[in-house]
Amino acid sequence: MTCLSFILKGKKGSQEKAIPPHEDPVDRGFQIFSYKEMKLATRGFSQANKIGEGGFGPVYKGRLRDGRFVAIKVLSSESKQGVREFLSELTTLANIVHENLVSLYGCCVESNQRILVYNYLENNSLAQTLLDNGGRFDWETRVKICVGVARGLAFLHQDVRPHIIHRDIKASNILLDRDMKPKISDFGLAKLIPMNASHVSTRVAGTLGYLAPEYAIKGQLTRKADVYSFGVLLLEIVSGKRNTNTRLPVEDRYLLERVWALYERDELVAIVDPALNGDFAAGQARRFLEVGLLCTQDSLKLRPSMSAAVRLLTGNEARAKGPIARPGLISDFWVAGVGGKGFASATTESSSAAAPPSSPFSSRNDDTRASFTFTTVADRDD
Numbered sequence: 001m002t003c004l005s006f007i008l009k010g011k012k013g014s015q016e017k018a019i020p021p022h023e024d025p026v027d028r029g030f031q032i033f034s035y036k037e038m039k040l041a042t043r044g045f046s047q048a049n050k051i052g053e054g055g056f057g058p059v060y061k062g063r064l065r066d067g068r069f070v071a072i073k074v075l076s077s078e079s080k081q082g083v084r085e086f087l088s089e090l091t092t093l094a095n096i097v098h099e100n101l102v103s104l105y106g107c108c109v110e111s112n113q114r115i116l117v118y119n120y121l122e123n124n125s126l127a128q129t130l131l132d133n134g135g136r137f138d139w140e141t142r143v144k145i146c147v148g149v150a151r152g153l154a155f156l157h158q159d160v161r162p163h164i165i166h167r168d169i170k171a172s173n174i175l176l177d178r179d180m181k182p183k184i185s186d187f188g189l190a191k192l193i194p195m196n197a198s199h200v201s202t203r204v205a206g207t208l209g210y211l212a213p214e215y216a217i218k219g220q221l222t223r224k225a226d227v228y229s230f231g232v233l234l235l236e237i238v239s240g241k242r243n244t245n246t247r248l249p250v251e252d253r254y255l256l257e258r259v260w261a262l263y264e265r266d267e268l269v270a271i272v273d274p275a276l277n278g279d280f281a282a283g284q285a286r287r288f289l290e291v292g293l294l295c296t297q298d299s300l301k302l303r304p305s306m307s308a309a310v311r312l313l314t315g316n317e318a319r320a321k322g323p324i325a326r327p328g329l330i331s332d333f334w335v336a337g338v339g340g341k342g343f344a345s346a347t348t349e350s351s352s353a354a355a356p357p358s359s360p361f362s363s364r365n366d367d368t369r370a371s372f373t374f375t376t377v378a379d380r381d382d
Helices: 035-041 083-094 126-132 139-159 213-218 223-239 255-264 282-295 306-314 330-335
Strands: 004-010 013-019 050-053 058-063 069-074 104-110 113-119 163-165 174-176 182-184 191-193
Touching: 035 058, 035 069, 035 104, 035 113, 083 104, 126 174, 126 223, 139 163, 139 174, 139 182, 139 223, 139 282, 139 306, 163 223, 213 223, 223 255, 223 282, 223 306, 255 282, 282 306
Parallel strands: none
Antiparallel strands: 004 013, 050 058, 058 069, 069 113, 104 113, 163 191, 174 182
16 A cells, blocks of 8 residues: 655645545545655666656656556656645546547655656657657558547547647657557646636747747637647648758748648648658648648638547548638748747747757657646637
């Protein structure tokens, strides 16, 4: 039997008190582990077991007593949450279950320790496997990943109550299991949103290159910001290229701008990953790229909802006839001051080809700060 030690704050200050898990009155839907168990699972938090460095601290591969392999995320001491708040937010996470979302198994809250335990994904992140190491994903696998991520996001946006905005959809936050099924990870930046507000003005937290214009410039967050990020991710998966590569000439540096230029010349399929050696469905590839352009429209009203994106990707809904409008391009961000003085106050760090972002569960670095504080807001635009 494990033991949960936590801080109870009373009128005269704070006191430490150990409470066995079976005495915890709330059925939280996840397991409470002791710090001793975490040390045993990771062999004393050995560097050999370290698999990543997330926004709040290092991540280790661990093996529990029952034989399960897990990802153990040790939050840094900068986390200021009280135990009750911490456990309350984890209870929310643990009850969000979908085949395309990473599963939370449990946590450790002992003295000042805050540790999260997730299911371990064997094939690392999409960023590491496809974009960094040139993984040779066949076309069917890419289709599976695109549709799976879309379904996971649609679930967060529409099926979960209150709805959830992820805020940091990117390749390093898409993990792959042994069957290459995608799992959306890192809900530390997610926002729980109710039904009665149009948007929330919030401190920008995300990754440059995936940020929607209205969020990057104005800090206004809706579900359509996730749609934009997904559109960029979709283009990355189809092309096998990162959204930004500072080693290329300026005209070729930004993937979305390259895709738009090809669309205007009616040469869209030319951006498909050459590693496929032509072994892909050209019509389907064009459809996926067009969906990517629709998702990255400058106008929120022109972006589809994630459930509509799923239907478009699977061919269950046809795109409206007519040309696609110009998307919100990264060059527009710089003209508006993003990356300059107006953006410097945001807690967002950009990634480049020279220093690619990585999954907090599967690789060595992460370029975005995370928070486990959820703010309740909503949007009515989809």
